[in-house]
Amino acid sequence: MSEVTAAPPRPSLWVRYTSSSPIVVTVFALVLGLVVGALIIITTTPAVLDAWRAIFHGWDGVPHALNVTFNNVGAAYRSMFTGSIVDPQGFWHSLVTGKGWTNTLTPISETFTYATPLVIVSIGVGIAFQTGLFNIGANGQAVIGGISGTVVGSMLHMPTILHLPLTLLAGIAGGMICGAVPGVLKAYTGAHEVIVTLMFNYVAYAFLLFMVLSTPFQQPGQQNDISRTMDPSAQLAPLFGSSSGLRVSFGVFVAALVVAFAWWLLNRSSLGFDFRVTGANPSAARASGINARSVIVVAFLISGGLAGLAGVVQVASTTHYIDGGFLIGNAGIGFTAITVALLGRNKPMGIVWAALLFAALGVGGRNMQAATGIPLDLATVIQSVIVLFVATPVLVKEIFRLRGVSTASVQLATTGWGS
Amino acid sequence: MSLLSTRTTSKETPLVKNRRTRVIAVLMALIGIFTVFVFGWGSESRAHSSLTFTPLNLTNAPWHLGSLTVVTRWTDVVLGLVMIAAAAEVFVRQPRRAVMARFGGVAILFLLALLFWAARSPGPSPVSSVNITTILVGSSAAAMVLIFGSLSGVMCERAGVVNIAIEGQFIGGAFLGSMIVSTTHDFFFAAIAGAVAGALIGLVLAFLSLRYRSDQIIVGVVLVTMLSSLSSYLNLQVLTPFPNFNTGNLAPNLAIPLLSKIPIIGPVFFNQSGFFYLMIVLVAAVSFALFKTRYGLHVRAVGEHPRAAATVGINVIRVRYINVVLGGAIAGLGGVAFMATQGQFQVGYTSGWGYIALAALIFGRWRPSGAVVASIIFGLSVYLSYELVTYQVPVSIYILQMIPYLITIAVVAGLIGRVRAPAADGQPYLRD
Numbered sequence: 126m127s128e129v130t131a132a133p134p135r136p137s138l139w140v141r142y143t144s145s146s147p148i149v150v151t152v153f154a155l156v157l158g159l160v161v162g163a164l165i166i167i168t169t170t171p172a173v174l175d176a177w178r179a180i181f182h183g184w185d186g187v188p189h190a191l192n193v194t195f196n197n198v199g200a201a202y203r204s205m206f207t208g209s210i211v212d213p214q215g216f217w218h219s220l221v222t223g224k225g226w227t228n229t230l231t232p233i234s235e236t237f238t239y240a241t242p243l244v245i246v247s248i249g250v251g252i253a254f255q256t257g258l259f260n261i262g263a264n265g266q267a268v269i270g271g272i273s274g275t276v277v278g279s280m281l282h283m284p285t286i287l288h289l290p291l292t293l294l295a296g297i298a299g300g301m302i303c304g305a306v307p308g309v310l311k312a313y314t315g316a317h318e319v320i321v322t323l324m325f326n327y328v329a330y331a332f333l334l335f336m337v338l339s340t341p342f343q344q345p346g347q348q349n350d351i352s353r354t355m356d357p358s359a360q361l362a363p364l365f366g367s368s369s370g371l372r373v374s375f376g377v378f379v380a381a382l383v384v385a386f387a388w389w390l391l392n393r394s395s396l397g398f399d400f401r402v403t404g405a406n407p408s409a410a411r412a413s414g415i416n417a418r419s420v421i422v423v424a425f426l427i428s429g430g431l432a433g434l435a436g437v438v439q440v441a442s443t444t445h446y447i448d449g450g451f452l453i454g455n456a457g458i459g460f461t462a463i464t465v466a467l468l469g470r471n472k473p474m475g476i477v478w479a480a481l482l483f484a485a486l487g488v489g490g491r492n493m494q495a496a497t498g499i500p501l502d503l504a505t506v507i508q509s510v511i512v513l514f515v516a517t518p519v520l521v522k523e524i525f526r527l528r529g530v531s532t533a534s535v536q537l538a539t540t541g542w543g544s
Numbered sequence: 545m546s547l548l549s550t551r552t553t554s555k556e557t558p559l560v561k562n563r564r565t566r567v568i569a570v571l572m573a574l575i576g577i578f579t580v581f582v583f584g585w586g587s588e589s590r591a592h593s594s595l596t597f598t599p600l601n602l603t604n605a606p607w608h609l610g611s612l613t614v615v616t617r618w619t620d621v622v623l624g625l626v627m628i629a630a631a632a633e634v635f636v637r638q639p640r641r642a643v644m645a646r647f648g649g650v651a652i653l654f655l656l657a658l659l660f661w662a663a664r665s666p667g668p669s670p671v672s673s674v675n676i677t678t679i680l681v682g683s684s685a686a687a688m689v690l691i692f693g694s695l696s697g698v699m700c701e702r703a704g705v706v707n708i709a710i711e712g713q714f715i716g717g718a719f720l721g722s723m724i725v726s727t728t729h730d731f732f733f734a735a736i737a738g739a740v741a742g743a744l745i746g747l748v749l750a751f752l753s754l755r756y757r758s759d760q761i762i763v764g765v766v767l768v769t770m771l772s773s774l775s776s777y778l779n780l781q782v783l784t785p786f787p788n789f790n791t792g793n794l795a796p797n798l799a800i801p802l803l804s805k806i807p808i809i810g811p812v813f814f815n816q817s818g819f820f821y822l823m824i825v826l827v828a829a830v831s832f833a834l835f836k837t838r839y840g841l842h843v844r845a846v847g848e849h850p851r852a853a854a855t856v857g858i859n860v861i862r863v864r865y866i867n868v869v870l871g872g873a874i875a876g877l878g879g880v881a882f883m884a885t886q887g888q889f890q891v892g893y894t895s896g897w898g899y900i901a902l903a904a905l906i907f908g909r910w911r912p913s914g915a916v917v918a919s920i921i922f923g924l925s926v927y928l929s930y931e932l933v934t935y936q937v938p939v940s941i942y943i944l945q946m947i948p949y950l951i952t953i954a955v956v957a958g959l960i961g962r963v964r965a966p967a968a969d970g971q972p973y974l975r976d
Contacts, residue, residue, distance in 0.1 A: 165774075165777070169777075169778065169781045169782060170781070171785070259761060259762075261765060306953075310953070310957045314564065314957045314958065316953070316956045316957035317906075317956070319708070319761060320899065320902065320903050320906070320952070320953075320956045321953050321956060321957065323896065323899045324896075324899065324900075324903070324949040324950075324952045324953045324956075325949070325953070326896070327895065327896050327945075327946070327949045328946045328949050328950060328953075331942040331943065331945045331946045331949075332942065332946070334942040335940045335942035335943055338940075338942070339940070460765075460769050463762075463765060463766075464766065464769070467762065499781070500776065500777045500780040500781055502773040502774070502776040502777035502780070503773075503777050505769065505770075505773035506770055506773050506774050506777060508769075509766050509767075509769045509770035509773065510770065512766050513752065513763065513766050513767075513770070516752070516758045516759060516762055516763060516766070517752050517756040517758040517763075519756045520752070520755075520756050
């Protein structure tokens with residue numbers, strides 16, 4: 126669009142609104158994700174399929190089948206909502222009687238508890254994305270951070286004022302070491318960070334199992350893969366006191382600090398400027414004298430450090446110990462973080478909203494599994510569908526016939542294998 | 545060779561290249577020295593390791609090779625010296641090609657030395673002999689799956705599309721393959737179903753990355769996450785309530801008459817499941833199609849310089865669609881083959897093999913033949929890292945399980961920069 130054209134006629138409000146804002150695409154992607162989730166529920170729930178089978182025996186089966194379908198899908202999504210945000214009935218009950226606030230606030234508290242480490246690790250991934258680096262190993266870095274944080278938190282003993290910061294710092298250091306490897310390899314040998322960080326995930330998982338089953342770190346008197354428990358002085362205390370029954374902890378403030386730090390780094394510091402220039406146009410960055418190698422290494426250090434911090438925050442605010450399944454798997458926090466960072470368009474505040482949304486989906490999914498028996502993994506499927514659509518905004522616009530040609534929102538975070 | 549041959553054209557100065565080669569040589573030498581002193585001198589002088597060759601499952605083998613008993617110390621010293629010699633050769637001669645292949649060879653020798661050391665006769669191990677044939681057969685199964693994956697990568701990346709979703713295609717193929725083989729008891733249908741599943745995943749990748757030009761690596765990673773969680777969901781929702789859908793089965797071995805009776809080579813190459821032979825046919829077919837046909841020329845042109853290819857009338861988008869879908873089908877077959885060597889479907893049991901296949905593809909310089917060699921090296925290291933558990937090596941099994949991944953990292957780090965990906969790999973193509 127370089128040539129100068131006559132001023133086009135002012136488009137209608139609807140067109141302007143739907144073509145400019147990336148939020149619109151996100152909302153429609155969310156709708157599409159929920160639709161796909163509903164389709165999966167319909168095609169895999171025996172009760173729904175049985176109801177549809179009945180339509181071959183008579184017309185009156187059709188309304189019944191529709192009814193069963195809506196009931197099942199509705200129950201799933203309703204339990205997702207009430208399990209992650211608020212149960213309206215319970216809320217009304219508490220408001221009128223003044224009792225039962227713990228039960229009423231538990232869902233939203235859980236959502237925040239789940240979102241806290243997710244925000245931190247996603248900001249790490251987002252900073253790497255802004256630098257043009259794809260840190261797909263955030264999960265492994267978070268695992269290592271969780272291990273090193275738990276080692277310091279459970280095996281050293283000192284007052285809170287020292288212990289908690291030291292524990293968090295240990296987590297950051299663990300993640301940084303784990304992030305330094307792909308960073309250095311990328312900077313000095315050109316090894317693609319995607320392969321190296323992916324492989325490092327599996328190394329980290331093996332290391333986790335090694336640690337939780339080896340003598341000094343394993344819970345004394347246990348044969349299972351469980352670590353020692355953190356001292357109370359190393360834990361992130363619940364925000365409303367341990368008697369409140371709500372798990373949301375002071376980790377929220379850690380996450381807020383990270384958000385502020387990331388905002389300052391990316392928008393106000395010269396280092397962040399170097400990051401963004403390198404990400405947007407590596408050859409321009411090189412031409413303007415930015416040291417590409419140190420930018421890559423530092424970006425990976427920050428990214429890994431934040432992932433490690435997320436790992437230790439996860440431990441210190443929820444379980445206080447780690448086991449062999451800590452953060453492992455494709456629904457692991459590091460993989461969710463990639464999708465959260467994409468959804469939040471790699472901006473700190475966007476990531477906060479995206480993390481809250483995905484945390485709500487994850488926590489709600491747990492409630493859905495308990496209430497309806499539909500497996501929790503559905504939430505992850507919905508999350509991936511949302512991100513697939515967010516990564517292809519043009520497709521969303523075509524599906525919903527939104528006008529406007531904003532191909533600029535096509536995100537390219539990575540390039541081929543070259544260095 | 546055509547204009548579009550993939551000769552290494554490194555932009556780096558020779559000095560940097562030399563330094564990097566030297567670093568690799570020093571690494572190799574360190575591994576050799578470690579082998580000599582820890583495994584060689586670390587074992588008692590009277591310790592013996594015996595190698596057997598008759599596979600345990602082939603009780604009525606028409607041949608019988610006695611066991612070969614070697615002195616552990618001197619065998620490991622010799623292996624270590626061979627590694628050091630290879631390191632010296634790389635350091636002094638600085639060969640232009642196959643440096644990393646030598647590194648892979650050293651890695652395999654190291655694992656063998658470890659195995660001899662672990663199986664030494666007055667020693668801690670309950671297993672007192674190393675069965676070479678069993679090791680080769682076991683790692684051929686691992687290598688087969690990796691070859692399927694890296695061939696899929698060759699197909700996609702030669703056309704300029706990065707297929708990170710190989711892992712997802714493995715999962716999809718294994719899931720559907722297990723369901724079909726459990727219901728029809730026929731691996732033929734399972735193979736078709738797995739190929740279709742892989743092709744469909746490839747189609748989604750192609751659709752999003754070609755038509756809408758979204759980031760190929762991100763789409764691939766998200767597809768893996770989606771397939772992984774979807775398989776876990778369906779496993780709980782369908783396979784657990786109806787276990788008949790996931791009885792699974794091992795693919796039967798088809799022995800080739802006469803050839804399968806050759807000692808050692810017979811069981812490894814001529815007494816395998818149908819998937820193994822299919823894999824060999826596919827390797828030949830893909831090599832031929834890519835390098836000897838007109839279509840292959842088009843594919844490589846599209847992967848190197850799509851604009852130029854379009855100028856001479858090649859439909860870039862169509863070529864990419866075809867290759868990504870075919871590549872997906874191959875990876876889906878790999879998923880079925882994986883299932884056929886492991887039995888029924890389990891959630892998460894591909895544990896990153898799709899990504900190792902991707903590394904094998906890079907190691908193999910985006911060539912089918914190279915991918916085969918790389919997959920054999922990775923397959924051996926994957927198999928040995930699991931096999932060492934039975935020898936009760938005094939190292940945690942979890943540390944041993946890191947080995948294949950660490951070798952992958954080392955190889956990729958040492959390699960990139962000295963091999964060149966197809967020039968347009970991962971770049972979206974804008975039709976003007």
